[in-house]
Amino acid sequence: MSELDRLQASCLFEIxxxxxxxxLDEIRTAIFGKNGKITELMKQLRALDNEQKRQLxxxxxxxxxxxxxRFSTKLSEIEIRDLQKKLEAEYVDVSMPVRPNAFxxxxxxxxVAEELADILSSYGFMFEDGPDIEKEFFNFxxxxxxxxxxxxxxxxxxxxxxxADEHGRKLLRTHTSPVQHYTMISHKxxxxxxxxxxxxxxxxxxxxxxxFDQVECLIVDKNIGFAHLKWILLNVLKKFFHVSELKLRFxxxxxxxxxxxxxxxxxxxxxxxxxxxxxxxxxxEICGGGVVHPNVLNCGHIDTSVYQGIAIGFGLERLASxxxxxxxxxxxxESDDRWxxxxxxxxxxx
Ligand code: DAH
Numbered sequence: 001m002s003e004l005d006r007l008q009a010s011c012l013f014e015i016x017x018x019x020x021x022x023x024l025d026e027i028r029t030a031i032f033g034k035n036g037k038i039t040e041l042m043k044q045l046r047a048l049d050n051e052q053k054r055q056l057x058x059x060x061x062x063x064x065x066x067x068x069x070r071f072s073t074k075l076s077e078i079e080i081r082d083l084q085k086k087l088e089a090e091y092v093d094v095s096m097p098v099r100p101n102a103f104x105x106x107x108x109x110x111x112v113a114e115e116l117a118d119i120l121s122s123y124g125f126m127f128e129d130g131p132d133i134e135k136e137f138f139n140f141x142x143x144x145x146x147x148x149x150x151x152x153x154x155x156x157x158x159x160x161x162x163x164a165d166e167h168g169r170k171l172l173r174t175h176t177s178p179v180q181h182y183t184m185i186s187h188k189x190x191x192x193x194x195x196x197x198x199x200x201x202x203x204x205x206x207x208x209x210x211x212f213d214q215v216e217c218l219i220v221d222k223n224i225g226f227a228h229l230k231w232i233l234l235n236v237l238k239k240f241f242h243v244s245e246l247k248l249r250f251x252x253x254x255x256x257x258x259x260x261x262x263x264x265x266x267x268x269x270x271x272x273x274x275x276x277x278x279x280x281x282x283x284x285e286i287c288g289g290g291v292v293h294p295n296v297l298n299c300g301h302i303d304t305s306v307y308q309g310i311a312i313g314f315g316l317e318r319l320a321s322x323x324x325x326x327x328x329x330x331x332x333x334e335s336d337d338r339w340x341x342x343x344x345x346x347x348x349x350x
Pocket of ligand 1: 174175176177216217255258288289290311312313314
């Protein structure tokens with residue numbers, strides 16, 4: 001047996017008995033590395049004459065190929081084995097029954113958002129979305145709130161410290177109303193759309209949080225007006241609060257993007273300390289709305305000689321608090337498990 005044969009046999013033996021990627025890498029260096037066994041052998045070629053060089057060179061190459069082949073088979077064997085082990089260790093039986101008492105609850109905001117989405121979809125509203133990071137133009141200008149209009153300061157806006165472009169400075173959207181504009185420029189009327197999402201204002205106390213959730217509704221169609229706004233609100237809220245009778249009160253108000261504008265209250269009464277919605281002589285504000293201002297429609301490329309719009313904006317936390325009796329607004333965002341345990345909803349029907 002030549003020296004080369006012995007070397008090849010010992011390399012193959014080592015590879016054969018190796019059982020980890022790390023070890024295999026060490027073996028590779030010991031054979032083919034700078035001072036590896038094969039590398040050393042190649043160095044010896046230099047001292048030989050041409051004929052011997054050719055002869056031994058060929059033999060070394062054959063041995064090299066044989067070792068490399070064994071090496072790559074071993075490598076994939078180990079990789080497959082390791083993956084198999086990992087898969088077995090991380091195996092999840094998705095057919096296991098749900099544990100009803102398992103930790104984790106649906107947040108009331110998610111619950112209320114899903115309820116409203118169901119109701120609004122049943123009236124033909126499509127869902128549209130917009131970005132949390134907005135620009136001045138979309139958050140304000142497109143909604144008939146021009147530069148220096150006092151309404152801009154009413155929204156305690158978080159501006160992002162970045163350069164302005166042709167759409168103004170970047171900011172965290174202060175309401176979901178910009179989605180009205182996106183829908184107008186991307187859809188042909190008639191349409192009904194709703195959007196649900198987070199909005200941000202620099203404000204924080206028991207009744208204000210710097211981040212909260214809004215629902216935006218918009219209808220653009222021919223021959224529509226205030227009566228439709230009233231009808232749709234009445235029916236959506238009846239379904240939401242599960243009542244057959246619902247008294248609403250419309251108070252004149254101001255929003256730059258609607259004219260006329262209203263704030264809407266729903267009637268309630270207290271029975272044994274519990275709020276009963278729909279009837280009674282007490283009132284709670286529930287949303288804002290109005291007939292879309294022609295400037296907003298024009299900016300959204302809607303032909304105002306043919307189409308009109310009505311819009312509604314709800315605060316989602318308020319709706320959730322009223323429906324499920326949740327007191328302090330701040331609890332919604334504190335990620336306290338005890339709060340979620342008390343006010344959250346189970347994933348499975350009980
Ligand atoms: N964007 C308003 C706000 O955040 C809420 C609102 C009021 C939305 C009236 C509307 C609307 O679509 O018609 O204060």
